[in-house]
Amino acid sequence: MEGAEAAVRMRDITKTFGPIVANDRVWLDIFRGEILALLGENGSGKTTLMNMLSGIYYPDAGHIHVDGREVSIRSPRDAYKLGIGMIHQHFKLVDVLTAAENIILGMPGKGRLDLRAVGERIRRICSLYGFDVDPQRKVYDMSVSQKQTVEIVKVLFRGADILILDEPTAVLTPQETDRLFAVLRNMRDDGKAVVIITHKLYEVEELSDRVAILRRGQFVGDMPTKNTNAGEMTNMMVGRPVSLNIERPEPHSPKPRIVAEGLTVRDIDGVTKLSGLSFTANSGEILGIAGISGCGQKELLESIAGLQPVESGSIVYLDPESGEEIQLIGKDPRAISALGVALSFVPEDRLGMGLVGNMDLTDNMMLRSFRRGSSVFADRKAPKSLAERVVGELGVNTPGVDTPVRRLSGGNVQKVLVGREIASAPTVLMTAYAVRGLDINASYTIYDLINRQKEKGVAVIFVGEDLDVLLALCDRILVLCGGKLSGIVPGRGANKREVGMMMTRLGGEAEK
Amino acid sequence: MNRKATEPFVRIVKRDGLPLWHSWLIRLAALALALAVCAAVIFAIVRLNPLRVYGAMWQGAFGSAKRGWITLRDTMMLLCIGVGLAPAFKMRFWNIGAEGQILVGGLATAACMIYFGSAIPTWALLLLTFAVSAAAGAVWGVLPAFFKARYGTNETLFTLMMNYVAIQLTAFFVAKWENPFGSNTVGIINQTHKSGWFPAVFGQQYLLNALLVLALTVFVFIYLRYTKHGYETAVVGESERTARYIGIDVRRVIIRTMLLSGAICGLAGFTAVAGASHTISTSTAGGRGFTAIIVAWLARFNTFVMILTAALLVFLEKGAIQIATQYNLNDYASQMITGIILFFILGSEFFINYRLIFRGKKEAD
Numbered sequence: 057m058e059g060a061e062a063a064v065r066m067r068d069i070t071k072t073f074g075p076i077v078a079n080d081r082v083w084l085d086i087f088r089g090e091i092l093a094l095l096g097e098n099g100s101g102k103t104t105l106m107n108m109l110s111g112i113y114y115p116d117a118g119h120i121h122v123d124g125r126e127v128s129i130r131s132p133r134d135a136y137k138l139g140i141g142m143i144h145q146h147f148k149l150v151d152v153l154t155a156a157e158n159i160i161l162g163m164p165g166k167g168r169l170d171l172r173a174v175g176e177r178i179r180r181i182c183s184l185y186g187f188d189v190d191p192q193r194k195v196y197d198m199s200v201s202q203k204q205t206v207e208i209v210k211v212l213f214r215g216a217d218i219l220i221l222d223e224p225t226a227v228l229t230p231q232e233t234d235r236l237f238a239v240l241r242n243m244r245d246d247g248k249a250v251v252i253i254t255h256k257l258y259e260v261e262e263l264s265d266r267v268a269i270l271r272r273g274q275f276v277g278d279m280p281t282k283n284t285n286a287g288e289m290t291n292m293m294v295g296r297p298v299s300l301n302i303e304r305p306e307p308h309s310p311k312p313r314i315v316a317e318g319l320t321v322r323d324i325d326g327v328t329k330l331s332g333l334s335f336t337a338n339s340g341e342i343l344g345i346a347g348i349s350g351c352g353q354k355e356l357l358e359s360i361a362g363l364q365p366v367e368s369g370s371i372v373y374l375d376p377e378s379g380e381e382i383q384l385i386g387k388d389p390r391a392i393s394a395l396g397v398a399l400s401f402v403p404e405d406r407l408g409m410g411l412v413g414n415m416d417l418t419d420n421m422m423l424r425s426f427r428r429g430s431s432v433f434a435d436r437k438a439p440k441s442l443a444e445r446v447v448g449e450l451g452v453n454t455p456g457v458d459t460p461v462r463r464l465s466g467g468n469v470q471k472v473l474v475g476r477e478i479a480s481a482p483t484v485l486m487t488a489y490a491v492r493g494l495d496i497n498a499s500y501t502i503y504d505l506i507n508r509q510k511e512k513g514v515a516v517i518f519v520g521e522d523l524d525v526l527l528a529l530c531d532r533i534l535v536l537c538g539g540k541l542s543g544i545v546p547g548r549g550a551n552k553r554e555v556g557m558m559m560t561r562l563g564g565e566a567e568k
Numbered sequence: 569m570n571r572k573a574t575e576p577f578v579r580i581v582k583r584d585g586l587p588l589w590h591s592w593l594i595r596l597a598a599l600a601l602a603l604a605v606c607a608a609v610i611f612a613i614v615r616l617n618p619l620r621v622y623g624a625m626w627q628g629a630f631g632s633a634k635r636g637w638i639t640l641r642d643t644m645m646l647l648c649i650g651v652g653l654a655p656a657f658k659m660r661f662w663n664i665g666a667e668g669q670i671l672v673g674g675l676a677t678a679a680c681m682i683y684f685g686s687a688i689p690t691w692a693l694l695l696l697t698f699a700v701s702a703a704a705g706a707v708w709g710v711l712p713a714f715f716k717a718r719y720g721t722n723e724t725l726f727t728l729m730m731n732y733v734a735i736q737l738t739a740f741f742v743a744k745w746e747n748p749f750g751s752n753t754v755g756i757i758n759q760t761h762k763s764g765w766f767p768a769v770f771g772q773q774y775l776l777n778a779l780l781v782l783a784l785t786v787f788v789f790i791y792l793r794y795t796k797h798g799y800e801t802a803v804v805g806e807s808e809r810t811a812r813y814i815g816i817d818v819r820r821v822i823i824r825t826m827l828l829s830g831a832i833c834g835l836a837g838f839t840a841v842a843g844a845s846h847t848i849s850t851s852t853a854g855g856r857g858f859t860a861i862i863v864a865w866l867a868r869f870n871t872f873v874m875i876l877t878a879a880l881l882v883f884l885e886k887g888a889i890q891i892a893t894q895y896n897l898n899d900y901a902s903q904m905i906t907g908i909i910l911f912f913i914l915g916s917e918f919f920i921n922y923r924l925i926f927r928g929k930k931e932a933d
Contacts, residue, residue, distance in 0.1 A: 074583060114579055390815030410813055412806040423814045426799055434796045
């Protein structure tokens with residue numbers, strides 16, 4: 057790209073939030089006709105940097121040039137005027153409106169709204185890049201990947217030719233990811249500048265032309281993707297060599313710990329979320345749960361934890377010491393967690409469950425332990441030392457244990473949550489999306505923690521979204537499809553395509 | 569291209585970790601600024617020397633020993649209600665029914681004084697009224713809590729409506745206990761033998777009010793900050809889903825907390841009737857159930873800070889009455905002063921949490 061005029065040139069961009077320096081004199085060039093991967097660990101300032109380009113934040117210092125002209129981007133509207141559009145991790149769509157209505161929402165216009173012309177233009181954009189969107193469809197009827205498509209079309213409709221996508225694949229199945237990548241390549245070939253924020257190396261390698269790496273808010277370097285490899289990128293990202301293999305110790309003497317039979321669950325609206333699900337989770341084993349998001353993973357874990365009323369079926373817990381069979385259905389969450397069944401569910405909004413955003417680390421550690429003892433006063437000493445231990449062991453990036461959790465970055469919040477659940481010394485450890493949005497370093501720390509639990513004889517149920525990880529970490533993988541059991545495959549030797557197929561269709565029959 | 573011209577004129581940046589003294593400095597500056605603006609307004613409208621007006625306000629609140637004690641008594645009353653609201657607000661349960669809880673507490677007190685006044689000794693009567701008024705307030709507080717916990721009703725509307733029920737109930741009993749006949753008031757209860765009145769402590773009539781309320785202040789502070797119950801209350805307030813997830817019985821916490829909140833507000837009615845006015849009327853609460861919401865919020869539900877905020881509000885009220893009478897102004901002039909001062913104090917919170925960066929200024933500090 058030597059000599060070509062950069063579409064965007066960011067120079068010496070600095071942004072601080074209170075005492076935290078999110079971006080420290082960052083340089084970045086974005087070119088047209090190129091897909092740039094912005095790579096970095098959690099809290100390395102990728103999203104912050106791009107938010108300044110899309111008008112969400114305003115830099116404290118530094119210069120931004122678009123097409124060679126120095127600009128000041130004060131709001132998303134300014135960004136659109138410059139042709140910059142960002143697709144955020146959390147979609148910003150109105151559920152009850154149609155795709156077309158969402159797309160034109162907030163755009164200036166005169167007089168009567170001509171939705172037919174809008175629909176026509178949307179179709180034209182779609183056919184140009186290979187999207188599949190029905191403009192008349194309501195958003196609440198859409199799958200996650202369709203919603204994401206609407207977001208992308210929304211940005212294109214506003215004339216953006218510099219597109220920024222913040223971790224676009226986090227919510228997609230492998231097949232959907234492939235489709236998205238194809239669309240992004242079409243856009244690149246059309247001369248648009250595309251930036252994807254990611255921490256997944258294989259995405260960088262598969263998709264991008266150039267990769268720029270941030271570490272702790274600083275720009276480490278950029279290079280053409282073909283001139284580098286996963287090892288080098290990881291080293292630049294983390295700052296030291298990291299091994300990229302997930303270990304999978306052989307389970308020793310697995311015994312049934314949780315036996316579920318004919319589990320059927322309906323939500324409040326009467327929609328069946330799980331139907332007739334039967335499986336066994338063994339001690340000393342990691343049982344992976346694969347499935348497209350919203351296929352009953354949450355309901356499955358919550359019914360074991362006693363948070364979800366069960367319509368029919370049984371969940372039996374076999375006590376490791378006495379061998380006693382205990383029916384979990386009908387027990388309240390407190391009684392179940394007293395048996396040693398721990399649930400660490402990382403919901404999409406991270407803070408919605410399991411943690412209290414406005415409370416500090418110590419008080420959040422207390423959530424599990426505060427009932428101990430007969431005193432009316434709550435003990436804060438033990439939780440405080442636990443918080444300090446978790447901060448130390450998992451490398452939580454925080455000013456201190458008395459910082460409110462909501463001030464931490466997403467990855468650090470997760471470390472706190474997972475660290476606390478593991479510290480409760482469970483006999484069954486359920487984690488959902490434990491590494492969602494976590495960087496490589498933190499992810500491996502968590503895999504390691506889970507493996508240690510497995511070796512201790514804990515029955516681990518691991519709901520994941522990254523198939524590569526599920527295949528590398530789990531001993532057995534249970535595949536859900538629309539709340540039904542699509543199959544259970546052994547983790548060793550399983551095929552990614554095959555599992556992906558089982559996720560979309562019961563039993564995974566071949567595509568027609 | 570001139571960069572300066574394109575930068576936004578002013579930006580709002582969140583501050584973090586502001587030292588405590590700094591935030592108090594900002595609050596003091598706000599108060600000073602408020603007084604300056606008030607002075608300008610006073611001078612512009614009524615051509616009076618603002619310093620003398622402020623002097624008069626001081627006179628109104630602390631001009632004599634008696635005035636000082638009355639200011640203290642009213643501060644304690646307001647503080648008591650604020651302390652009562654603290655647990656509910658900590659749970660994000662918007663109890664705006666303190667008015668009603670005070671009234672039923674007061675009614676219970678008056679009933680005990682009237683029916684048992686001559687039958688049992690004052691110390692026993694005081695203990696009885698203490699318990700009965702707390703119970704009455706608790707009932708008034710727990711009704712909306714029960715419906716909220718069980719059926720998810722809106723507590724704001726429910727507690728507000730309970731106020732009107734309490735007012736009507738009071739009106740009914742005022743008519744029933746009318747004394748002397750035809751006066752349409754209850755009159756001073758037990759005026760001759762002072763049975764059920766707060767006794768003077770160390771010769772001071774209102775010292776017992778202060779001791780009772782300060783004890784409650786300390787109790788609620790410790791309850792919210794150091795006990796398991798207080799912790800559960802805070803978790804339910806911050807995130808009901810998290811509370812359910814870790815197995816806190818959310819319904820029980822809501823009901824328990826409102827029992828406490830209502831009981832303390834009922835005790836405020838007890839001090840108002842047995843410790844101050846020795847009578848009951850529909851205006852016994854007198855809007856203080858609402859004023860106390862400001863007290864609680866200004867103090868961020870910290871019951872010790874509420875001592876300050878309650879004192880400030882009572883001082884402003886007393887001062888306002890004084891300047892209204894002394895300078896023949898009507899009430900509105902003094903209410904303007906109160907309004908301006910509150911505006912600046914509340915506004916200072918913005919500057920404690922955020923700061924403004926003007927165009928062209930670099931982030932030097």
